[in-house]
Amino acid sequence: MRPFLLPLLLVAGLGACDGEKSFRITTSTSDDGAGKGVLRVIDALQCPDAVGVLTRKGLAANGGASCVYGGPKGAEVILHLVKLDGRAPDAVLKDFEAQMAANLPQADARLKPPHPPSPPSPPSDASAGGDQAVVQGPGVDIRTKGDDASVRLPGLRIETQGDNANVRIGGINIQAKDGQGVRTETSSVSVDNNGPSTRVRARAPGAATRMTYFIADDQPSAAGWRRVGFEARGPEGGPLVVATIRSKDRNEDSVFESAKALVSVNVGD
Template sequence: MTARLVLTAAVCALAALTAACDGDRSVRITSTSTSTDGEGKGVLKVVETLQCPQTIGSLTRKGTATDGGRTCTYTGPRGAEVILSLVSLEGRTVPQTLRVFEDRLKVSLPQAVAGLGAGASASATTEVRASSSSGGDQATVRAPGVAVDAQDDKASVRLPGMHIEADGDNASVRIGGFHIDANDSTGSVDIEGSAGGDDVSVQARDNSTEVRAVASGEATRASWILTDNRPSPEGWRLVGYEARGPVGGPLVVATVRSRDGNRGRVFEDVKELVTLNVGE
C-alpha cells in the first residue's frame, strides 16, 4: 500500500468533518449536527408557492415562474442551469421522490454513471496480495494510544479514533464514524459514515465522484452531487440537487447542471435560494 494513498484517505476523511481536501478531484463535505426535532436548525416552512427573485448571487431567473408558481428556472456562470421545484410527496417516500430527480440528472453524465458502476465491480473482484511473512522491511511502534505494525506493503495503524489496515494496493481506514475503503490499482475510494447523526457517502472512481449527504431528523435536508473530469457531449461536468422540506412535504428541490466540475459559487447560491424558500 502506498503511503500517499493511506495518508490522503486518512487526511481527507478527517477534513470531511470540517472543510475539504483540495486538488483536481477534491470533494468538500460540511456537516452540521441536528437533532430529530430540528433543534439547531430552523423549522422548515410548508411552502405553497415558490419565491423566485430575479437574481440571487450568480444566478439569474429566466422568464417567470411556471406550473402555478411551483417551478422556476435560472442560469448561472458558464451556462449553468438551475431548476427550482416545489414537489408534493403524493404518497411516495422522500427517497423515492428524490430518486426521480437523480435519474433525470444522471442522463446528463452517462460516462460518470458508467465509470462508477464499472469501478465498483472491479473493486469487488480485486484480490488482496499479502507480502511475505518473513524477511523484508519491518517496523513496530508502541506508545500510549499508538500501535503501528508494518512489513513490506502491509501495515496496521491504530491511533485514538483511527484504525488503518493496508495490504498491497488496498486500504481500509476507520476514523470516528467514517469507514474508507481505497484501492490504488483501481483508483477507487469509497467512504461511508456519519457525523453528528448526519449520513455521508462518497464514491470515487478515476474521473468520477458521487457524494450524498442526508441530515439527521425527521425533516428532509439532503444533497447529492455527481461529477466527472471529462465533459459530456453537451459539456456538463457536474449535476446534483439540494432538497429540503418539512415532515410530510412538500419538498423544495433545486437541481443543478454545470460545465464547471467544482461545486463553487453555483451550489452556494442554490443553497441560498432553497433557504429563502423553506428555511435552513
C-alpha cells in the same frame, strides 16, 4: 502500507487544496430546532426575479410547482416543488440522483464499482510463510505479513491487502480498491472519487430532509456539463423543494450557493 495511508488520511479530512481538481465539503449535524429552523410547508413556489448569480427565465410553471433560472456560463437551475404522495423522501431523491447523474454519464460510469466493495481478508497465519510481525498490548494490535497489514488502535482501524485498503477513524470509513478509486463515508457524508470524477452526498440527520448531492468531472459531457447536482429540503411528510443544478464549470460554487439560497427562500434553512 505507507503509500496508502497518507492519501487516505487526506481524503478523511474531506478537503483538498485549491486547484482544478479540488473540492471542499462543510456539513452540519443539527436536528430541527437545534441550530436549524423548522422547515415550512408550502403550496406553491416563490420564484423571485433574481437570487445571487441566478436570473429567472419566464414565469413559474405547473401551477407554481417549477421555475427555471439561468446562471453564468450557461448554468441552469430548475426549482421543483415535489409532493411525496406516500413515497419516502429517500426514494424521491434517488430519482433525482439518477436524473442528474444521467447528465454526466462518463463520470457516473467511472464511479460505479464493478461489484460491491468487500473488506480485506484478515492476515494469514504463520503457516503461510512470508515476513511477519506482531505487536500487541493494551488496546493495541498490529500484525503485518509481507504487503498486508492489520492495525487496530483505539478509534482507528486499518486493513490493507495488496492494493486494497480499508481505514476506519472514529465515525469515518475510507475504502480504496485498486482501479476503483477512493470512497469516504461518515454518518452524514459520502465521497466517491476516481481520478477525474467526484460524487458527494451530504444528508443532515433529523426527521426533516436536508440533502446536497453533486457529481463533477474534469471532462465535459456532450452538452458541456461538468458539474451537476441538487439541493433538497422539506419538512417531515413533505413536500420537498428541490433545486436541480447543471453547470459547465466544475468549480463554479456561486451557482450552487445561489441555488441553496433559492431553496431557503421557499422553505427556510
